[in-house]
Amino acid sequence: MYFVNFFSLLILYYLRSNIIKFNPTSPLKKWINVGFVVASTLWIAGGSFEFSEAYIIATIIKILSVALIAYLGYLVYKIPEFERTKTLLNAVAPIIILGVIEDLIEIINPRFYKEWEKVFEVALLFAFIWAVVMYFITRKQRKALEIERLKAIEREREMEIIESVKASLELEVADRTNELIRQKTELEKTLEELKAAQSQLIHAEKMASLGELTAGIAHEIQNPLNFVNNFSEVSIELLEEIRELRVKKRETKIDTKDENEELQDEILEDISKNLEKITHHGKRADSIVKGMLEHSRSNSGEKIPTDINLLADEYLRLSFHGIRAKDKSFSADFSTDFDQSIPLVNVAFSDIGRVFLNIFNNAFYACNDKRKVSESYIPKVQVSTKNLGSIIEIIISDNGNGIPDQIKDKIFQPFFTTKPTGLGKGLGLSLSYDIIKVHGGEIAVKSEPNHGTQFIITLPLD
Amino acid sequence: MKILIVDDERDVEMLFRQKFRKEVRANEIELAFAFSGNEALEILGSDHPPQFVYVFSDINMPGMTGLELLDKIKIKFPEINVSMISAYGDTENYDKAIKSGAKEFFTKPIDFDILKAEIKRLSNQ
Numbered sequence A: 001m002y003f004v005n006f007f008s009l010l011i012l013y014y015l016r017s018n019i020i021k022f023n024p025t026s027p028l029k030k031w032i033n034v035g036f037v038v039a040s041t042l043w044i045a046g047g048s049f050e051f052s053e054a055y056i057i058a059t060i061i062k063i064l065s066v067a068l069i070a071y072l073g074y075l076v077y078k079i080p081e082f083e084r085t086k087t088l089l090n091a092v093a094p095i096i097i098l099g100v101i102e103d104l105i106e107i108i109n110p111r112f113y114k115e116w117e118k119v120f121e122v123a124l125l126f127a128f129i130w131a132v133v134m135y136f137i138t139r140k141q142r143k144a145l146e147i148e149r150l151k152a153i154e155r156e157r158e159m160e161i162i163e164s165v166k167a168s169l170e171l172e173v174a175d176r177t178n179e180l181i182r183q184k185t186e187l188e189k190t191l192e193e194l195k196a197a198q199s200q201l202i203h204a205e206k207m208a209s210l211g212e213l214t215a216g217i218a219h220e221i222q223n224p225l226n227f228v229n230n231f232s233e234v235s236i237e238l239l240e241e242i243r244e245l246r247v248k249k250r251e252t253k254i255d256t257k258d259e260n261e262e263l264q265d266e267i268l269e270d271i272s273k274n275l276e277k278i279t280h281h282g283k284r285a286d287s288i289v290k291g292m293l294e295h296s297r298s299n300s301g302e303k304i305p306t307d308i309n310l311l312a313d314e315y316l317r318l319s320f321h322g323i324r325a326k327d328k329s330f331s332a333d334f335s336t337d338f339d340q341s342i343p344l345v346n347v348a349f350s351d352i353g354r355v356f357l358n359i360f361n362n363a364f365y366a367c368n369d370k371r372k373v374s375e376s377y378i379p380k381v382q383v384s385t386k387n388l389g390s391i392i393e394i395i396i397s398d399n400g401n402g403i404p405d406q407i408k409d410k411i412f413q414p415f416f417t418t419k420p421t422g423l424g425k426g427l428g429l430s431l432s433y434d435i436i437k438v439h440g441g442e443i444a445v446k447s448e449p450n451h452g453t454q455f456i457i458t459l460p461l462d
Numbered sequence B: 001m002k003i004l005i006v007d008d009e010r011d012v013e014m015l016f017r018q019k020f021r022k023e024v025r026a027n028e029i030e031l032a033f034a035f036s037g038n039e040a041l042e043i044l045g046s047d048h049p050p051q052f053v054y055v056f057s058d059i060n061m062p063g064m065t066g067l068e069l070l071d072k073i074k075i076k077f078p079e080i081n082v083s084m085i086s087a088y089g090d091t092e093n094y095d096k097a098i099k100s101g102a103k104e105f106f107t108k109p110i111d112f113d114i115l116k117a118e119i120k121r122l123s124n125q
């Protein structure tokens, strides 16, 4: 009956190898080792006591051996970790059970055993064949399982690789997305800038072509207009001569005026007045034409180093006194805030002076308009300069009525004026724009309706 | 004193004749008109003995310009005074005219008071 120890060892061996393979840290390993020791001891002890007289000891060893294999079988079915060994147990269980039963029968009833020995042997043979068949089936299944297991591991590894590749790809995609977003915002910014530059260019182009056009028209109108003025003037002179001649004639004749002559005098007087009107309006047209021609001349001035502060101050006073001379009721506060660090700037000073004059005049007029409607209002015009390193900034501000938004874009166009007909030619600011452009500078306007207007001129320091 | 006025605008003649009516009547001056540079040169060339003392010429004319005429007169008749009349603000031509020997440079519209004063000064010499 000691042969069961062989199966005990076999089962223990499988348990151990499975544990090593799948769960090397399991605490059960220790107990398997204990099982090995117990099974080997029982087997060796059984062998040495087989032929001895110690019948009782031999019986105890036999019982212990059967108990061990039974306990192992129980464990294999009970503990989930030993599940893999179940098939082996199933394969060898018939041999073990048959063997134990045969041995028991041989001990209890040797005669019966002798009679049925052949049957027992055949039964054992079948049990053995069962074990072998089971062994091969199990082995085959195990191999298939093993291949499956390896495949699963392989798949898992592949999955892991895919996961990590995916993760790194996702990072890359996020990076690229961020880069694209950054580029997009940059492009949008550039686009905005380009749009602004384009509208500036269109504006400048419009100004340039309008300037050329006005200069061309002015040139063509000039000659006929001169004739109008000259002929009306000479006609006035001729009428004056007639009047003198008629007076002389009357003095020599010493006769009184007749009705006809009085009527003629009246008509001549009317013609003379008409001619004066023609001259007056002709002169008006002439000054417009001259203003237009200033455009084609706005880049003719020679540039010399100029003290911009001094120039601004000079023209501020000139503008104030000029308006004062025309309108005695006019008054306004004006102040200056000059940055004394501004170096001499290369400009055509009479052109820049004209720009200052235009803007100061506009500022004072704006104040004056507001003064007429609001009594508590104190008109104020201020000019300040600032040295910004590569450029200088000149700010001329007033606290007048401001410029409505809808006309802010138009104020630099030729012939645009808000003054009543006859007062402004609408060329002052367009000319100023041209002059500042020719100097490589910028002119801009900021205005808050009812609060005032700011003209900001920048000029490059070269 | 004979004065030649050169301008492609024919109405100039009417204007000058009316403006200088008194002076012409008083025989202080004699006016002649040419409407192109070539015509001006013809008139000056057919004048024997030379009596013209002053030429007023427009600059902007089709064909020969006033400045070309100025150069030619200065070569052929150096003793004749030539003044130029041109559009307002024509600074470029001003410099050229003065360099070529123009006596004066008048801008349009002509200020006849100044013109008369200029003629008077010359006739007094």
Ligand SMILES: [Mg+2]
Residues within 6 Å of the ligand: B007, B008, B009, B058, B059, B060, B061
């Ligand atoms: Mg002409």
